[in-house]
Amino acid sequence: MLLLVIITGLVAFASCRPCDVDGSNLELILSLNKNLFRSLExxxxxxxxxxxxxxxLSHHHNLAKETEHLNRLKTELHDNIQTSxxxxQAVTGLMALYGLALKSSCYDLNTITFDVNDKKETLLTHLKKQMEQEKEHIAFSHRPxxxxxxxxxxxxxxxxxxIRVNNHVSHKLIKAAENEQFKHGETESIDTYAMAGMALQCVKDSGSYAxxxxxxxxALNKIKQKLLASRRSDGHIGNEFSTGLAVQALLAMGSDVGECSASMEAMRTAARSNVYHNPMAISQTLPALQRKTYLSVKTQNCLNEDDTLVLEPVTPVVVLPSETKVNVMVEVVTASGAAAAYSVDVPKGSSLLxxxxxxxxxxxxxTFQKESSLWGxxxxxxNGEQARQSDRRYWHLSSDxxxxTEGIGDFKINAAQRITIKNTSY
Structure with missing residues (x-):
């Protein structure tokens, strides 16, 4: 009997004990949170x-800084979307993220308007119109x-x-999932499966799909199986930068992604190794580490929020260029298949940019030209040749x-290698 009591006690202790005993997981989350705040500067x-x-969506806030950033969104980002x-220009994704960001601050979306053709309409009205255009494009070209x-x-x-999503709009996404059309080039896009999973789970929860x-x-089961089948031996789903959204989607779809699961631990390990130094990467990983998803925005009430997060002053670190040089061969492959090769020696640790x-x-x-995005x-x-989204082309980057999996501003050159830049269709 005593042995049974001891075993029961040990099981109870193990089941309620956090994955670590020193609170380092909380420290990690706070560190990521602060890094996101510093990125606002x-x-x-x-x-x-x-x-x-x-x-x-975080448990920890600095409400003054969040309000300041909200005001920037309502001016600078708003003006950018208005211009588009x-x-x-199609701005479906950016407008949707803008709406989600405002909603997460409990902001009344009916007060956000845009003017097109001398007609003022709300953000949600414009987003519905964007989705109708996307749906019609799928109807005649089989892609958004x-x-x-x-x-x-x-x-x-x-x-x-x-907002009730048009059944025909939802149906197009359902069929795309069933037909495995979520690809970037020839590669399946785990990010897209994850976002589609959250979107369709929300539609299901709303009861509006008749x-x-x-x-x-x-479709939801197919998406869930795709995500689970993409889990690597180290716990990451797809790659390090798609795991955050994938875990969010699995949580939203009711999967048990416990604090001690392999995917949670994989994200924590990557974060401790500074893999998530890009603010966009942190922004998709941090909610998942706190077991939050973008569906959590639906029930956000902005009441009694913790406002204790303080940013300590950080001494700027001056990184001097390495005296060690490494050789980089750069191969450019045009849309026609013509190739040109170049060689350059760069300081070890340089970014690809x-x-x-x-x-x-x-x-x-x-020669090259660059544009900005939320990822950098x-x-x-x-070499004077464009790879434009309007033509469904992009510059595919590979090393040896x-x-x-990172952009030109984030990928570091730490050893001699061959970088291939290929004009690719999708």
Whole structure:
């Protein structure tokens, strides 16, 4: 009897004990939270709605800084979206993230408007119109105007805002999941499966899909199986940068992703190794580490929030260029298949962007142009040739034949290698 009591006690202790005994998981979450806040201090680029969303879904807040960032979203990002709408550009994903960010701050979305063709309409009205355009584009070209990741974001943003999603809009996403159309080039996009899973779970929870409940369940099961089948031996789902969204989706779809699960531990290990230094990467990982999902925005009430998070002053670290040089071979493959190769020696630890800038300065015929995104800079033109989203093309980057999972500003050159930049369709 005494042995049974001891065993029961040990089981109870193990089941309630956190994955670590020194509180390092909490310290890690606070560290990521603070890194996100510090990213707001960068003057470069537009204010990031994904960062705001993660800060608002966190258990720990600095409400003054969050309010300051919210105001930047309502001015700078709002003006950017307004310009895109005026120019007739598709901004489904960015508008959806903007709506989710505002909703996470319990902001009244009916007070946010845009002017198009001398007509003032709310953000949600414009988002519904964007989704109709996306749906019509799928009908005649079998793919969205943007991509299924942005399409899923649009469905999710409308749904969590209490807007009934058109059955035909949801149906297109369901069929795309069933037909395994969530790809980036030839590779399955785990990010898209994850976002689609959250979007369709929200639609299911709302009870608004009256077309065929069975096919909705089938699509959700397919998405869940895709995510689980993509889990690597180290716990990451897809890669390090898709795991956060994938865990969010599994949580939203009712999977048991416990604190001690392999995927949770994989994210914590990556975070401790500073893999998530890009604010966008942190913004997708931090909610998952706190077992929150983008569906949590639906029930956000903004009451009695913890406001104790303080940013300690950080002494700037000056990183001197390494005296060790490594050789980088850069191969450019155009849309026609023509290839050109270049060589450049760069300081060890340089970013790929810095390596390309050094190569361009050598005046050997290599030129490039970049554009900004929420993930940082990306290549838009190389040697005068563009790879535009409107043409469904992009510059695919690989190192010694392995596709890069980071952008040109984040990927570091620490050893001699061959970088291939290929104009690729999707």
């Amino acid at each position: 960068s003057p470069e680029g537009l204010p990031n709605p994904s960062v705001h969303l993660a800060l608002r 709408l005026t120019n007739g 105007l943007t991509n299924y990741y942005q399409y899923s974001l649009g469905v999710l943003a409308l749904c969590v805002s209490g 077309h065929n409940a069975a096919e909705l369940d089938t 810095e390596a390309l800038e050094l190569l361009e300065r050598k005046n050997v015929g290599f 800079p990306f290549l838009s033109a190389v 034949g392995t596709a890069l």
